[in-house]
Amino acid sequence: KNQVEQSPQSLIILEGKNCTLQCNYTVSPFSNLRWYKQDTGRGPVSLTIMTFSENTKSNGRYTATLDADTKQSSLHITASQLSDSASYICVVSANTGGFKTIFGAGTRLFVKA
């Protein structure tokens, strides 16, 4: 069964600290993995897109890693800011000859001053 599981479900950190969010998937055959940031009440915003051949991609203070062998991805946030408080959603697409995109449930991040 194609699944995307994210952990932790929620996380509270202090401003300035680093954190890492996890995404494990069983989607196959793998095509790409995306991380989105979604502020409350707004649409998701793309942070990174990684294909099979990419194992790391950065976007400012956000760095995503991908291990296609273990089917795991992580999103590392460096020097967190209050504005990083949001939900982070991992999305995996499969190349089946048809469209298949599986969304994770997201990790809710709270950054406190």
Place this chain on the structure above:
Amino acid sequence: KAGVTQTPRYLIKTRGQQVTLSCSPISGHRSVSWYQQTPGQGLQFLFEYFSETQRNKGNFPGRFSGRQFSNSRSEMNVSTLELGDSALYLCASTLQSSGYGSSYEQYFGPGTRLTVT
């Protein structure tokens, strides 16, 4: 370049009614996808339209339908509303079709918050 716009932003309907939501993609984008987001189910794919044709469809009942116009603008219709249809409905535009797991950047609109009472 203007982003994805959705109208209306908020909507309150009663059970049994129908509703039409609108989405205008980024200029030049030909693909529009619709998603339903609820606290319990997260983001779920409804359907995708590309060049006025439905390319992909998620697992939603036939009460959910959509269409795309020649200018790439898209509408989504939900008939015979149920309480469980209360959700944030998001549309996203992409330059090309998202089929076959393409890596094209997908841009989301702000969503329409639908409340069914």
